[in-house]
Ligand code: ZN
């Protein structure tokens with residue numbers, strides 16, 4: 402294995418498909434890729450930046466997150482870190498809640514969280530350094546929203562998001578899709594009186610107008626503007642009750658379930 406270089410780590414957004422971001426964490430020499438749904442844009446980015454791939458990190462089993470793994474392994478014999486419980490055959494280092502890994506070739510230590518809901522085995526990776534934390538959360542927490550419930554229950558996803566919301570406010574959130582503007586339109590409908598949402602819509606629109614990603618977000622910004630992290634807010638419950646989508650007096654997990662249901666048809 403190559404030894405760690407002294408350069409600071411950087412995270413590169415590699416767009417793929419309609420709205421995916423594949424994340425390339427690198428130090429100028431070596432790189433690890435998170436959720437390579439497609440190999441071609443990763444191979445192009447590695448070549449353009451003169452990087453050697455040293456690891457593949459996966460969050461869950463969906464094709465837009467793992468589809469590029471075989472083609473990458475054909476070019477580089479690297480470990481494939483991934484969830485223990487999501488049925489991904491290519492995983493060579495199965496991971497679950499509380500596991501800690503040192504990514505080969507990089508000065509990058511990560512801690513694993515189980516975040517079931519979008520899929521049952523979905524995991525997230527947190528960079529464990531005293532510096533600003535980084536979270537790679539796949540399709541669990543999105544900027545302004547959250548993943549669809551393909552396999553888990555609303556209570557599971559609510560619990561997963563609540564645990565991510567407990568991370569430090571300055572944690573950078575690297576999610577896997579550019580869904581931010583559509584998510585914030587929903588957030589605004591759910592919480593019309595929240596001025597932080599209006600301000601964020603303006604800021605994110607400006608980024609998109611310049612062709613920039615809205616990601617990474619931060620946990621602090623998500624706590625202020627993402628309805629799926631705000632199910633305890635009485636204004637949100639009132640809005641759902643007024644819209645006939647929730648019975649009065651419901652607890653936060655039920656508020657969350659009603660929000661997720663509403664977003665599916667928004
Ligand atoms: Zn997915």
Ligand code: FE
Pocket residue numbers: 463465466540577578
């Ligand atoms: Fe996805």
